[in-house]
Every structure is written in C-alpha cells, then in structure tokens.
Amino acid sequence: MMDDLRSEVRKKIENREFNCEKELTLSLISGKWKITIIYYLGTDGTLRFSEIKRLFPKITHKVLTTQIRELEEDGIVHRKVFPEVPPRVEYSLTELGQSLMPVILMMYDWGKENIKTFIK
Incomplete structure (x- = not known):
C-alpha cells in the first residue's frame, strides 16, 4: 500500500500534477519518521545508519531504510x-x-509552544 502511494507521488512529481506548492512539500516530507530524520540530520549533522537507528528505538530496520531511501530518491x-x-x-x-x-x-x-493544548 505504501509503495502504491509512493508511486502515485513519484508520478505526480514527474508530471508536475500538484494542485499547489504545499501539496508538493507535504508529499516529500510525509511519512511517520521523515521530518524527524531531517531534523536530526540538520541539527546533528552527518550520521551513520546505526546512529540514526539509536535515535528511534521503536522503528524497525526496514521502515528506517525505506524512509531514508525515499528521502534520498527525492534529493533531500x-x-x-x-x-x-x-x-x-x-x-x-x-x-x-x-x-x-x-x-x-x-x-x-x-509544537513546543502548543503541546500542552493537546496533552493534558
């Protein structure tokens, strides 16, 4: 199912079929872990796979590999x-x-400013 969604996003990028710029941005960073992976690489700098894996103790090897590969395919x-x-x-x-x-x-x-609104 995720592969189908990924293929659909790839097709939209190649055919420039996004309704707006926000849709493109969200499609590139969508995925449970992508934003956090980008955050750590941006704040901590270059990391090895095992270092990234340690930052996400609940993520499986396969899911982390998939998320990183997609970010790599998208040039991020x-x-x-x-x-x-x-x-x-x-x-x-x-x-x-x-x-x-x-x-x-x-x-x-x-999120830091508004977390108390959502977690009581």
Missing part, C-alpha cells in the same frame, strides 16, 4: 558509502534538504 538526503570492510555508510542533508530546515524548525517550535 545524501548517502555516502565508504569502500571499507565492513562498509561504512553516512547520511547527510543535501542543499535541498538543508532548505527544509527552517520549515522543520518552525514546526518544532510550534
């Missing part, structure tokens, strides 16, 4: 593989990913 995250044994892989934000940081930080600030 850069994956660098080092030719070592065992292989080392690091993730960082691309320039496009960095450009999302003000939006992500504003969302963080809004």
